[in-house]
Amino acid sequence: xxxxxxxxxxVEFATSSGSFRAxxxxxxxxxxxxxxxxxxxxxxxxxxxxxxxxxxxxxxxxITADEMSFEGRDLSGISARERRKIIGKDMAMIFQEPMSSLxxxxxxxxxxxxxxxxxxxxxxxxxxxxxxxxxxQVGIPAPESRLNTFPHQMSGGMNQRVVIAxxxxxxxxxxxxxxxxxxxxxxxxxxxLDLLIRLxxxxxxGLVLITHDMGVVAETAERVQVQYAGxxxxxxxxxxxxxxxxxxxxxxxxxxxxERATSKILPTIPGVVPGQFDRPKGCLFSPRCxxxxxxxxxxxxxxHAEGFGKARCHHVEKIAAGELV
Amino acid sequence: xxxxxxQAKDLARFYTVKGGLLSKPATVKALSGVxxxxxxxxxxxxxxxxxxxxxxxxxxxxxxxxxxxxxxxxxxxxxxxxQWSKMRETVQIVFQDPYSSLNPRQRIGQILQEPLIINRxxxxxxxxxxxxxxxxxxxxxxxxxxxxxxxxxxxxQRQRIAIARALMLDPKVLVLDEPVSALDVSIQSQILNLxxxxxERLNLAYLFISHDLSVVRHFADDVIVMYLGRAVxxxxxxxxxxxxxxxxxxxxxxTTPRADPDARKERIKxxxxxxxxxxxxxxxxxxxxxxxxxxxxxxxxxxxxxETHQVACLHPLF
Ligand SMILES: Nc1ncnc2c1ncn2[C@@H]1O[C@H](COP(=O)(O)OP(=O)(O)OP(=O)(O)O)[C@@H](O)[C@H]1O
Ligand SMILES: Nc1ncnc2c1ncn2[C@@H]1O[C@H](COP(=O)(O)OP(=O)(O)OP(=O)(O)O)[C@@H](O)[C@H]1O
Ligand code: SF4
Ligand code: SF4
Ligand SMILES: [Mg+2]
Ligand SMILES: [Mg+2]
Numbered sequence: 276x277x278x279x280x281x282x283x284x285x286v287e288f289a290t291s292s293g294s295f296r297a298x299x300x301x302x303x304x305x306x307x308x309x310x311x312x313x314x315x316x317x318x319x320x321x322x323x324x325x326x327x328x329x330x331x332x333x334x335x336x337x338i339t340a341d342e343m344s345f346e347g348r349d350l351s352g353i354s355a356r357e358r359r360k361i362i363g364k365d366m367a368m369i370f371q372e373p374m375s376s377l378x379x380x381x382x383x384x385x386x387x388x389x390x391x392x393x394x395x396x397x398x399x400x401x402x403x404x405x406x407x408x409x410x411x412q413v414g415i416p417a418p419e420s421r422l423n424t425f426p427h428q429m430s431g432g433m434n435q436r437v438v439i440a441x442x443x444x445x446x447x448x449x450x451x452x453x454x455x456x457x458x459x460x461x462x463x464x465x466x467x468l469d470l471l472i473r474l475x476x477x478x479x480x481g482l483v484l485i486t487h488d489m490g491v492v493a494e495t496a497e498r499v500q501v502q503y504a505g506x507x508x509x510x511x512x513x514x515x516x517x518x519x520x521x522x523x524x525x526x527x528x529x530x531x532x533x534e535r536a537t538s539k540i541l542p543t544i545p546g547v548v549p550g551q552f553d554r555p556k557g558c559l560f561s562p563r564c565x566x567x568x569x570x571x572x573x574x575x576x577x578x579h580a581e582g583f584g585k586a587r588c589h590h591v592e593k594i595a596a597g598e599l600v
Numbered sequence: 601x602x603x604x605x606x607q608a609k610d611l612a613r614f615y616t617v618k619g620g621l622l623s624k625p626a627t628v629k630a631l632s633g634v635x636x637x638x639x640x641x642x643x644x645x646x647x648x649x650x651x652x653x654x655x656x657x658x659x660x661x662x663x664x665x666x667x668x669x670x671x672x673x674x675x676x677x678x679x680x681x682x683q684w685s686k687m688r689e690t691v692q693i694v695f696q697d698p699y700s701s702l703n704p705r706q707r708i709g710q711i712l713q714e715p716l717i718i719n720r721x722x723x724x725x726x727x728x729x730x731x732x733x734x735x736x737x738x739x740x741x742x743x744x745x746x747x748x749x750x751x752x753x754x755x756x757q758r759q760r761i762a763i764a765r766a767l768m769l770d771p772k773v774l775v776l777d778e779p780v781s782a783l784d785v786s787i788q789s790q791i792l793n794l795x796x797x798x799x800e801r802l803n804l805a806y807l808f809i810s811h812d813l814s815v816v817r818h819f820a821d822d823v824i825v826m827y828l829g830r831a832v833x834x835x836x837x838x839x840x841x842x843x844x845x846x847x848x849x850x851x852x853x854x855t856t857p858r859a860d861p862d863a864r865k866e867r868i869k870x871x872x873x874x875x876x877x878x879x880x881x882x883x884x885x886x887x888x889x890x891x892x893x894x895x896x897x898x899x900x901x902x903x904x905x906x907e908t909h910q911v912a913c914l915h916p917l918f
Contacts, residue, residue, distance in 0.1 A: 462649065517861050532785060534814040534860075536818050543786065
């Protein structure tokens, strides 16, 4: 049984100019102790799909799914009260904007101790000790005195570490980390990633890591799923994905990395992701795909079977066989 | 050998900040003793952790701020504040955030003409429009974009607009402060290619600030590694990446994640953080985090040596 299992998740937003599908039939599963990375173009629904899971989208969002379960428990059927018991304790999230999860009016110490009081029922002294321990774990220097500071008195990197400390405070079984190290220097990024991986190893925690940094993916993840324009277009174990990407978007993405460049001019993906008004009829990547043909433009592809990275593409087999260039 | 378009000698910039109620004002040494030559058509990259003084250097080169000491020569002219207005055309800047750097109420055509209106008042409106339209084509935008507003563009297109605006006065130097950090990989490569193309066509010199070492490795000719306001290593890109001489550079390179699951990983873990620039320790500023530190390092401030690939360290790796 997977720790987290999502099948066919769709999220639509009601906007003044009509309905907009931000997440389109996404499947996702994570096991205990596993690290799944989600990558993809900005706006491809990575954050929205996870916010839907946490029940944190505004009322304008309509969420549908064939299944959304945590430890075998169906999340769609349970009451808001039941859900709150799970969220923040067994299932925690580090948000993309660290400042949005901190309240500017309270010290960071108070905020982390509140979480410990609500979810774990620790007494005053235990809460203090655990808070100091957590700050120390995430690499905040002089943790005792830092507990008394307000968010605006610290740097962005320091606040990000507070947010991470709060997310792991209750030793969650599943942690969703949305771009947890994007604002940080590589030296601190390495410390934070090591910490997340250590927690995963020590507590068998499942970890979903959303990032646009392919270097971070290569160095940490076991499995990777690639999203494009709200859809999952590919999923593979990390080595296979970097060695033999299957979907043309993944292939193009990897070859656009400066690290893989063979000449001063980099290979690019022409154009931009489709928006609300220019969503293609067939394959969503077709306007930018070098293999696109009439079928691609007309018919939406469905995910391919195992072995071809579950690629959502009509022509993966032909591309893999070198029949299309 | 061509003459450098920018020459910086011993540049320093200190800020005075008010202390608390009872404490004295303190001095932030944001930048000290920075020297470099930048040649036309070349890219000099500045790398280092947040707060090491990269943007401060950019503000001195673009004449937004005056150095506390040291000298700066651009295109052979000594840069003192009385020269600023005349010389600013020569050096332009492009920032990281393509969203906040464009006026949302101006159409693209107007945004591009603005520098001409201010700096070339004698130019006719028709000439200005011609120039703006030429520039739109140069940076790979479409003619119909001329009449649109910034919010109608994607992040990558907005960065093209920002680059176009920076080029309107025909500068010789572009300061690029994290120009691709906010962009998707697929868009990042489009913008980097544009910058390569423009550099070749216009013989531009770039001062390229980035925390992404894989981009720097691809893009730069020379690299300066900064630590707490000082250059600790400086040299041609190939040499610096192949064999870093300063322990800090080596650590920085080793911690940069590589997009290759099979790569060997020998990460050097740096404990602790940058010391406060208000309280720079005596001797080598990296001493607290360095695994090669000796007593001497805490006493003597290391200076850059005289090699082509320079290092400021008492016990360099090479
Ligand atoms: N409340 C909302 N109302 C309408 N549209 C929304 C709302 N929230 C998000 N969206 C849209 O949903 C799409 C997916 O957004 P999401 O934040 O999930 O992208 P992402 O993959 O996380 O991108 P990034 O890498 O930039 O963080 C975007 O087009 C976004 O504009
Ligand atoms: N106007 C100012 N007054 C006081 N201190 C300043 C001022 N501007 C910059 N500093 C300080 O000078 C140091 C260097 O800042 P700078 O912005 O140049 O860093 P940076 O290398 O660009 O960092 P980042 O990567 O975060 O952009 C920092 O410690 C900063 O706090
Ligand atoms: S379905 Fe067609 S357009 Fe879409 S990714 Fe595959 S080849 Fe390209
Ligand atoms: S001078 Fe000493 S402390 Fe500084 S980097 Fe070199 S070895 Fe390390
Ligand atoms: Mg997001
Ligand atoms: Mg800066």
